[in-house]
Amino acid sequence: MTPLPEPSQMQGTEKLGALLQAAAERFASHDSHIGAQMAANLRAIDPPPLGNSGHQVAACSDLDTLCQSVVDPLVDLISRCHPMLRWRQPGFGKLQAKVADRIAVTEIVGPDGMIHHPGFRFGLLLQQAGVDYPTHRHAAEELYLVLSGSAGWAVDGQDYVTHAPEVFIHHHPWQPHMMLTRAQPMLTMWGWTGDIGSGTYAV
Secondary structure, three states: OOOOOOHHHOOHHHHHHHHHHHHHHHHHOOOOHHHHHHHHHHHOOOOOOOOOOOEOOHHHHHHHHHHHOOOOHHHHHHHHHHHHOEOEOOHHHOOOHHHHOOEEEEEEEEOOOOEEOOOOEEEEEEEOOOOEEEEEEOOOEEEEEEEEEOEEEEEOOOOOEEEOOOOEEEEOOOOOEEEEOOOOOEEEEEEEEOOOOHHHOEO
16 A cells, blocks of 8 residues: 655645545544444545635634644644535534534535535534533434543433543434533544434434
């Protein structure tokens, strides 16, 4: 296999391809069916040329700080891909504006993604400090990995548990969960498998 060039020498499509492969390796490290499935799905993606036509929302203002606060090749690739990433508010239009305005999500691969795929979703989520993402659920099975910052996660109505970088959070279909950031924002990557229809998302 020909090694990839240094990130600083990569073109946009190469950077995105490297990001997908790095994310695949992280998912593969989680001992679960969804981890293996996400890894296989991402390894099979051949990203098309996208150019630097990204879109930002207000919550993206924390991205540079989050990327600089950890030493992680995957986070470095996210920073380098930032000009081409298309960010939006989360919740498929179902979250209150006071919450949605302070969270940014990008679907890199999926039915609504920068790279179209009907069978799974992969992306990033950035949640600003002091934000309570309320209880929500969906039919998709979901796997998060915290990349920078931290948040309290509450699943099935239990107490919050604080998760920091390198921690996975696995949600089963329809399992209610919520995220609360406190003094610092949080950057995560996430994957959806199974029934990934946006219509099943409920708050």
